[in-house]
Amino acid sequence: MFLRKSIIALTGLFLCIFLIVHLSANIILLLPQETARGLYNAYATTLRESFLIKIVAYVLYLSIILHVIYAIQITFKNRRAKPKKYLENKLRQNSSWASQNMGLLGVAILLFLVVHLANFWARIKLGLGEGVRLDDNGHVDVYEVTYSLFQNSYYVFFYTVLMVPLGLHLHHGFKSAFMTLGFYHKKGLNILAKISLAYAGMMSIGFGIIPLMVYLK
Numbered sequence: 001m002f003l004r005k006s007i008i009a010l011t012g013l014f015l016c017i018f019l020i021v022h023l024s025a026n027i028i029l030l031l032p033q034e035t036a037r038g039l040y041n042a043y044a045t046t047l048r049e050s051f052l053i054k055i056v057a058y059v060l061y062l063s064i065i066l067h068v069i070y071a072i073q074i075t076f077k078n079r080r081a082k083p084k085k086y087l088e089n090k091l092r093q094n095s096s097w098a099s100q101n102m103g104l105l106g107v108a109i110l111l112f113l114v115v116h117l118a119n120f121w122a123r124i125k126l127g128l129g130e131g132v133r134l135d136d137n138g139h140v141d142v143y144e145v146t147y148s149l150f151q152n153s154y155y156v157f158f159y160t161v162l163m164v165p166l167g168l169h170l171h172h173g174f175k176s177a178f179m180t181l182g183f184y185h186k187k188g189l190n191i192l193a194k195i196s197l198a199y200a201g202m203m204s205i206g207f208g209i210i211p212l213m214v215y216l217k
């Protein structure tokens, strides 16, 4: 059980780092179109062609898979070992809604990820579905794929609303990962809670606002 929890914590923290890098890259989308297209496409091409990044990408896929599988196992195990009613109430008083519903929040994020990977990754990396054009520099026009997706208000709504469960999941998950890995310093935990809140807020607002801004561009 502890090994599984540690794997969830370690893969979760790795995914948190990925999100910081991913958001930083996606902020390019907010620049004026003339600058954004070239930069975004050049960045995406560099990543796709780098051998080192290819290895990091495989670690990323493996992390997502392990995180999901072990999280499902632990959620069901906890459900089976459900404490008696009074213990449950006591637990509720001492923990947030997010900590009680990490599984549900995880399912919402997984739904987001399946749609997101079908929108981008499957088209750009696997070459599935509608073909993607090249830009003037001969780079795959990832900017165009993103830009045209976010002209559709249903997708804008989907991408923005699902950043709420992402934020809640990250808020609890970030601090809880450190605690699982043995971080229990009293003062440190207060600081960690603040960092966790700031991190989750930045990720959900950052990712949530980009589709809206692109739509309104």
Ligand code: HEM
Residues within 6 Å of the ligand: 022, 026, 044, 045, 048, 057, 060, 109, 113, 116, 120, 121, 124, 125, 142, 146, 159, 166, 207, 208, 210, 211
């Ligand atoms: C504004 C929101 C977002 C935009 C515009 C966006 C854009 C993209 C694009 C363009 C790609 C394909 C890159 C390429 O292959 O060249 C991609 C891949 C990916 N995105 Fe996002 N993304 C967003 C939010 C998210 C969020 C919130 C998550 C996680 C919860 C996420 C997880 C991923 C993953 C796992 C990949 C595959 C990475 C790889 O193959 O290396 N994205 N995204």
